[in-house]
Amino acid sequence: MTKRLTETTAQMDCAIGSRIRSIRLLRGMSQMALAEQLGITFQQVQKYEKGTNRVAASTLVIISGALQVSPMELLGLEADAGKNTAFAELTHRYRDLELRVAHARRALGSDDIAPETSVTIGVEIDKAGRMQPLVGSPPN
Template identity: 35%
Template sequence: MSGKVEDEGPDPVDVHVGLAVKAYRLRAGMNQQSLGKAVKVTFQQIQKYEKGANRISASMLHRIAGVLDFHPGDVFPVHGVEAASPQAGFGAIKGSHELAESFSRMPAPNRALLLKVAREFERPDAA
């Protein structure tokens, strides 16, 4: 055995952070090209960050957070919750980005109604 650790893919925390950055980017209505230009990297690099394929350095996370207006600590998984699981945060759930985009475009009365329906569905006896 060579002592080399087999590549097991991206670290779950890196994936979680990338998904959270993507959620903030979408919420800001910004595409990958614009974010990349603002933080002086290519849109391909932003893609890699958002997929967790490349880790985001502390300084880069600070720059991205400044552009997208969030606190850098807000993108990390909750301690004690497995990273990249649905419980780790809204941004880790498939379809959440599309839902958030649609929700943000709705008139206020529709958002209030949808939120009321969502709260009903989260109850265990609603199924």
């Protein structure tokens, strides 16, 4: 039973760290910049993001403030997915990017490119709670 609990908590530590990393990158922030805001070393941020070191609850609250998200979002427990969550923001940015690419294609006169050469961009959340980019051709 102890081994199972240890495995579960290790997975949760990795998932929380992955969310910290994803949101930090979404904010365009380096590990060094986040570390400076928190008053810790970038190596410590790196250990949190990898799940090597467990994030204390008080530290999680401080990190969430630095990343401008709720602590619940870092835990993967955001109650209202329709709220302005980092995931919703990331999805919005990808859609905006797709629109910009479409406008650029029209401006360059490359609107006649076959649909199978188009690329869609999206994200999904894997079992560990990490945001994974999806890149591929649109469905027919």
